[in-house]
Structures are given as C-alpha cells and as structure tokens.
Amino acid sequence: MSAKKIAIVNYGMGNVDSVGNALAHLGGEYFVTNEPKRLDDAHAIVLPGVGAFGAAMDNLRRMELVPALERQVKDKGKPYLGICLGMQLLAKDSVEQGFFEGLGWLDAHVLELPPGPDVRLPHVGWNTATVKRPSPILERVTEDSHFFFDHSYHLACDESVVTSTCTYGATFVSSVQKDNVLAVQFHPEKSQRNGLKMLRAFLNFVASH
C-alpha cells in the first residue's frame, strides 16, 4: 500500500510543526504548504491553528486558500481534519474580538465559553470527551481518555454533526463530523498517547477513504 499524503495547511496561525511531528511519530507521510495548488497533491488535509478567528480568516482569504479548500474538501471529498481553530473556522461566524465570517461549511457559530463560579477561563488543560455518536477518529476513545484543550471559545452547532462533548462548567462540543469533514476542539498532536491513537485512526480513515 502506498502511503497517502497529508497536507498540513500553514496559513500563519500558530505552529504547524507539532502536527507534523505527531504524524511523523506514526510514520504518516505529510507535507506543509500554504500554496492552494499543492493541495491537489494531497489525499487529505489537516488545518491546525491557534490564535484569533478573524486574523485566521484574513490569512486564508489572502493566501487564496478558501476556494482551494472548498474544491478539495467539498467538491473532491478529501478527508479533512480541523484542529482547535481549524474546527471553529468551519462555522458561519465567530464573535471572537468582533464579528467575523467563517468558512460556513457547518451550520454553526463560535461563541464564548460561558463563565461560572468555578470556571476559570480560558479552558486550559486535560479533559475527557464523551462520545455521542460513532466517528472513525473516536474509535479508541474511552471515558478515561484525556485530551489537551486550550481555548476560550466553542462551536455551537446542530446536534446532528456532534460526535463528542466535553464538560467544563457547561457542556460544549469537543468534536464534529459531517461526511468527510472531521474536526476536534482539543489538540491531538499535544495529547500524548491518546492523541497519537486518534491521529492513527485518522490516518486509517484516510487510507480507507
């Protein structure tokens, strides 16, 4: 079996090397790119990302990556994995530092996590995800699997695409899937063995796609 190539999109938001490192641990083949044309060479696309929503969309538009991503993921049906900001960008809009339009692939909005008496924000640290619906990347997630979260905003979306939830004060969405579009709020590339298991499952999903 020839290995399938993963494109990690480097659009100037946070580090892309961590995702590459984690895929390299698993023997996955990947390349990092910000060129729309190079996405043609990929069998699957990973959109990582740390930072502000508005700046991220500006960068994607400026690099002409929005139509390229739509062609690859929506038209050609290549598997997509959004991580953290890469999940939130799927929404129609976000209220982070203003009001910004997103990719709009999901009927969703990005909202601030609700504060509470014992809820210090940002939500940073290791938390567990409760599986709501089977999804290829959640196959090996148990109630004791911890993942690293680091965010102040969350994705509010229709229940039909939610695959797992997480609780910190309120319950919010920790992963979604709509056909070939998968996304997680946490950082599998920084979640030690449970993160690697999830990325392994994603590689298997790509291989069988």
Added chain:
Amino acid sequence: MLKRRIVGVLVVKGGIVVQSIGFSRYLPVGVPEIAVEYLNRWGIDEIVILDIDATPRKAAPALDVLKRCSALSLAPMTYGGGIASLHAIESVIQAGFEKVAVNTALVDHPEVITEGARSFGCQSIVASIDAKKTEAGYEAFVACGKRATGQAPEALAKHAQDLGAGEILLTSIDRNGSKLGYDAELISRVRAAVTIPVIVCGGVDHPRHFREAIDLGVSAVAAGNFFHYTEHSVIVAKRHLVSGQAPVRLDTYTTYEGFAHGARGRATKRDDDYLEALRFMYVPEEVI
C-alpha cells in the same frame, strides 16, 4: 472533568537545565532536550522552559534549541525568557510552543502582552510572577528576581489579567529549591485576585505538596527540581495523587498501580513474591 495539571519546569542557564535554589544558587542537571524527552515519556501534563539568561543578556529566544525540544514533546509547551516583542512571541509559537511566558515585560513592555493576546489569543500568554516575602508583605519581582516592582503579587497578577494574559505562573522565590512545600498564603492571595487559571511553583519535595496546592484550588501545580533526580518521577507522583482521589490525569501506559509510597513519596520496593511472579509476567509493548 478538567484535571489539575502537573507541570514540569525546566530552568535553563547557559544552555543547560539547572536546579535553582532561591533564585541565587544553581546546580547543573543536563541538556534541555533530554529533560523534555523524559518528562514527556513520563506523562507530564505540560512543560515550561524558562531561560533565565535571556533577559539579563538581552538575548532573543534560542529558537534552534526550542525547536528541538518541542519536536520531542507530545505535551503542551510554554517558553519564557527574554520575551520583549510581538515578534519574539510569534517566533516561539512558530517553534512549536503553545504558550509564551512573560515576566520582565509585565513592567517594561506591557503592550507586548496585549498585542500578543490579540494576535494569538489570551490562552497563549502566561504572566510569570515571582514573589518574595518582605517586611512590608509580599512583593513581586522581575528580571529573575533581581528587580523589585514595588507591587504586591496579587496586584501585578490582576494587572496582567487586565492586559490580556490568559494564565498566571506564580513562583515563590523564598520557597524555590527549599523543599518546604508551596507558600499557601501567597497562592491564596493571588488566586483570589484573578479569574484566569493560576499555576503555582516553588518548594515541592513530596507529592503531598502538590495535593496541598490542589486543595487550595489552583489549576496547575509545577515543580522543577523535584522531577529531576528520580526515575518515573512524574508517574510515581501522579500515582500518589490519584490514590488519594486528587483530580489528576494518570493515563500513561505504566501507571505504578499497586505500588506503595515511602516516607519521601517515592515508590517502595515490591515484595519478593511479586518480583518472583514478575519474572514470568508477559508485558506486551503498547501498539499505537
């Protein structure tokens, strides 16, 4: 449930990890890459690298070392040392770090914290506050504990939060390297002054010290020297905490289940029957 983090702090001086005692004496430990590799393998929840040479020498972050370190860690990483511009924050994040810690910049370049939070989100900016007890009460220090700020640590912490910092890393200079446990009064004051998560550091000699701070309500407990000299120090400490029902993540493949802890908090030797049985036990390697 969100677990309380066990954080490993690596103090770097002259390019090597050192044991720091009272911010004034330093003993060599080893190269940062190896310390990172081991802490990650032992299931640390987060690694903080503090380069205490960077600010005095006005040096930029040593990005080549940071890149090598982040490549060895599948746990989140924070870097502090010489962060005085937005560009420095960006370069550290691009080197594979999730967060950047600022200390001297809190006083000298407060705008960097606000700009950094706006560009990379407040969760990327950690305000590192070093505090010492003086005759007039607690006082915050910057520049590796060399320069007094004239401010109470809780006031500086609140100021940092207002500037846009997403977390506080609170270190007691008095307790650093003392093995006396955390400074509970200092922790309570700072924790009450802010609504962002607080990480505490300084004085750990026994896993019960972690527990004491967790019970004070902090989000994360950090130690430097404590993790350096014992094999599997992180897992053994977490086993101690989990056995006492503390909300801590213990999901390494090896968990020291069934081990008891001695007076110093280390895992004690198992009895001869167990060791005899162990000779014939098959422990398969984990497949990821």
